[in-house]
Amino acid sequence: MRRILFCSLALLVSSAIGHAATCASLASLTMPDTTITGAETMAAGSLKPPYGPTLSDLPAFCRVTGVLHPTSDSHILFEVWLPEKQAAKGQQGWNRRLLDVGNGGFAGTIYYEGMAGNLRKGYATAGTDTGHQADAEDASWAYRHPEKIKDFGYRALHLTTERAKVIVAAFYETAPMKVYFDACSDGGREALVEAQRYPEDYDGILAGAPANDWTHLISSGLDVGHSLVADPAAYISSLKLPAITAAVLAACDAQDGLKDGILNDPRECHFDPGTLLCKSGDELTCLTAPQVGALRKLYAGGNDSEGRLISPGLMPGDESSWKAWAIGNAPSESNYVQNFFRYMVYDDPTWSGLTANVDTSLRAANEKMAEPLNATDPDLSRFIAHGGKLILYHGWNDPAISPLNTIAYYDSVVAKLGPAQAESSVKLYMVPGMAHCAGGPGPSAFGQLGIPTAKGPGMLSLLEDWVETGKAPTELVATKYSADKKVQMTRPLCPYPQIAKYAGHGDPDDSTSFSCVMPAKANNK
Incomplete structure (x- = not known):
């Protein structure tokens, strides 16, 4: 046909x-x-x-x-x-x-x-x-x-x-x-x-x-949402995100040979959210025990009841950008999770992610929506x-x-x-x-x-x-612009699994100070 x-x-x-x-x-x-x-x-x-x-x-x-x-x-x-x-x-x-x-x-x-x-x-x-x-x-x-x-x-x-x-x-x-x-x-x-x-x-x-x-991405969001929203004490206010980013960069920024606010490969950063545990009262610079658990879950991704990964989690290094996508303005279900299951999977406008079973929801999503949506x-x-x-x-x-x-x-x-x-x-x-x-x-x-x-x-x-x-593509140059459209920084982008390595000298904001090299060890994690 x-x-x-x-x-x-x-x-x-x-x-x-x-x-x-x-x-x-x-x-x-x-x-x-x-x-x-x-x-x-x-x-x-x-x-x-x-x-x-x-x-x-x-x-x-x-x-x-x-x-x-x-x-x-x-x-x-x-x-x-x-x-x-x-x-x-x-x-x-x-x-x-x-x-x-x-x-x-x-x-x-x-x-x-x-x-x-x-x-x-x-x-x-x-x-x-x-x-x-x-x-x-x-x-x-x-x-x-x-x-x-x-x-x-x-x-x-x-x-x-x-x-x-x-x-x-x-x-x-x-x-x-x-x-x-x-x-x-x-x-x-x-x-x-x-x-x-x-x-x-x-x-x-x-x-x-x-x-x-699509089905695993949204179903993973359902499981992660349970950790972040089901217990209001676990919700991480967006006001705390800058402190998380600062702690991650303090722990990992220099690992790639250049302290520049950018993690070359965040998989190499083994940041422990427990280091942010509040010692004496809840402050914007620390996390409560439930919030530490929620942050671990955001990094880990969603799992089914047997611990099998549904879809991987977020990478450390720019948690400050999580508000719009991962955190929101207050504890609430993700619009994507809610709309997907209500109107595509279950045809039930009253469906609630707060009470939904992750395994059952994932199975229903795959049975009904994998064929038309997944690629x-x-x-x-x-x-x-x-x-x-x-x-x-x-x-x-x-x-x-x-x-x-x-x-x-x-x-x-x-x-x-x-x-x-x-x-x-x-x-x-x-x-x-x-x-x-x-x-x-x-x-x-x-x-x-x-x-x-x-x-x-x-x-x-x-x-x-x-x-x-x-002619097959090799490396190319990426640019960071300022708000007034001036060039702030250029860096090479390398075909995976190569990475851009700083030469150890030269302007770190100029792409010519970097070269594409294979990583020191395999990163297929």
């Missing part, structure tokens, strides 16, 4: 080529389960999308909007933006590539800012809301809507990609030279869904901090056979998704395919001091999500070179 569908798409693309199209004429394109709702030439300047900030400095482009309805319960919004065929003087023309954007959380919006960034660089670009309109932490749309869950899980992005290829071919009278995907978080999950389920959709994929093992298959042989290249990246201090999850997936790919085949098409970069997708105490701008680095090519450019010339 998949082969038949691919052949049908190929026929649609080939039929679109050779029939000169104006932007307005794209409204009459006919594609399966698709309604084009608009095709309009947009003048250069600003655009106010339905939500999000006003987008400025846009070149003139053709904006195509549409709805996908593969089932009677599907209503998937998508957009395709096309740089003008003949660019005005001083503007970027089409670079003959299609670069699509992904989503975050439970999706629900089109990532217009990402599309705008791609457009400014000359890419045709596409995005989708994955079949519903809602805030990223809201999954109430999934309540008793199994087809919408499939749309969110895998169908919407795949169909958007197929339709975008047809629209590009119709407008430019030629298919895109190469097709790329750049996304993080749930977008990283979407990236791996594409590589595993639809290996011919993309030629190159940039996948950051993938939430690819854990290590067999990327079909993607590689297509010529696909995949770059994974993850911040070592991600407060939302454990970086150990991405390492585990990468290791599983290497084990499945063998080191030689995996190395030929898959790379992993671990980013010291980076939080979730960007930000954090370390340099975190390296060409992902359109965020430029100050020195050398970014990660997306390296991916393109790998796909188009066969």
